[in-house]
Amino acid sequence: MKKTVCELFAGVGGFRCGLNSISTIEDASKPEKWETVWFSQWEPADKKTQWAHDCYVNRFGTCLDLDGKDTTNEDINAVEKAKIPEHTLLVGGFPCQDYSVASTLATSKGLEGKKGILWWDIRDILEAKNAPFVLLENVDRLIKSPASQRGRDFGIILACFRDLGYTVEWRVINAAEYGYQQRRRRTFIFAYRNDTKYAKKVLEEANYISMHGDEMHRHSVAKIILSNGFFATSFPVDPLDAKYVKIGELPKGIGELSESFSFTFENSGVMLDGKIYTAKTVPSYDGKQITLGDIMETGDVDKQFFIPREKLYYTSPDVTHSDETKQKLTKEERQTWQYLKGAKKICRTAANGHEYVFSEGPISLVDEYDKPARTMLTSEGSFSRTTHIVRDKQTGDIRLLTPVEMERIQGFPSDWTKECLVNGETVEMPVNKRKFMMGNALVVNLIKQMEPVLSEIVESEG
Structure with a gap:
């Protein structure tokens, strides 16, 4: 056959x-x-x-x-x-x-x-x-x-x-x-x-x-x-x-x-x-267990993937909880990875007028080298609680995953999604699309x- x-x-x-x-x-x-x-x-x-x-x-x-x-x-x-x-x-x-x-x-x-x-x-x-x-x-x-x-x-x-x-x-x-x-x-x-x-x-x-x-x-x-x-x-x-x-x-x-x-x-x-x-x-x-550290890039990484400190933290890096039932945070403070991945308490009102406290626990801000990557989703790379954040192997600075690292997490060859054939012409795939492809793959x-x-x-x- x-x-x-x-x-x-x-x-x-x-x-x-x-x-x-x-x-x-x-x-x-x-x-x-x-x-x-x-x-x-x-x-x-x-x-x-x-x-x-x-x-x-x-x-x-x-x-x-x-x-x-x-x-x-x-x-x-x-x-x-x-x-x-x-x-x-x-x-x-x-x-x-x-x-x-x-x-x-x-x-x-x-x-x-x-x-x-x-x-x-x-x-x-x-x-x-x-x-x-x-x-x-x-x-x-x-x-x-x-x-x-x-x-x-x-x-x-x-x-x-x-x-x-x-x-x-x-x-x-x-x-x-x-x-x-x-x-x-x-x-x-x-x-x-x-x-x-x-x-x-x-x-x-x-x-x-x-x-x-x-x-x-x-x-x-x-x-x-x-x-x-x-x-x-x-x-x-x-x-x-x-x-x-x-x-x-x-x-x-x-x-x-x-x-x-x-x-x-x-x-x-x-x-x-x-x-x-x-x-x-x-x-x-x-x-053998392959880890996130095993597949990360070791050379120079484009600066677009690095996270500025003001987008990473809104207060001391040691803080992992926010309690807005006592003091509300500003919009800018909420637009940080520290807030997004940290534990929260927020007062909310249901459609029927009932007031309640929404809460969720903390997750690790930085994904460690010594474990396999978490499940990668189509939202990878966006401002999302599930997005991976890593410490760059060369500089030690904190950044998002690169498209190559996402491809490796799914077991594809490096740069597999870099180029497409569009109407007979070779075209580079946008980074956000490359991320989506990998979040959607097996x-x-x-x-x-x-x-x-x-x-x-x-x-x-x-």
């Missing part, structure tokens, strides 16, 4: 970099282990320049559909799914949204979700192209959303896979817990068609086929979760007694599931023929770690 890929919601190519072990910009021009036959990247907020798409094209070139047209920068809702080239592996990091549906059909055939919900485009592509393997990434809260009906959204996704003839494994992975440079928790989904050799191999190795009854299946599926499944092979976990594997079942109809299904999914699990097996696993890793290192297992699976299909 050929190692061909369709990359959805491609961003600046995180899955492609991971699958092809791209560590430098020069690597992008070398022959690839996995052939990307089509990708899709469209950002509705970018009205003039599609920065992510144009960065991707600058590094990799474009792909044509089966009609010979370039539809890679169109709204995926409007793309004719049948025109997407055939592929062995479908990948993508899709947004976390409300997945509820308006239909009460017994199966997902003809099902329509809410307009603009991108999961339904993935589902339509799976129905049209029938890819043997699927690898998806999403935020960690996917398995718990929405708050009003815990697990419903993930249940809908699993039921769609069930109705299309797939088995699904999932794992919530924190990159730092496997030695990487960012504390970033994300849900990964690996689905494989039930008629693949791999599906049969996994079930046979776990003795699932020869066993009957929930309790027997609980013990056999525990092997998939803990030792011989895709994620267990790629990212080992500590042993766990099979009695801690929880069992559930998806309703037959997606509409019924949308209206009433609720389930507590744990961070690891398997879905087989509508049966859910899930357990809370603990990573097993005792290797940790490439995790895909690199999965790739050898993926390769073996696909090559064994013959």
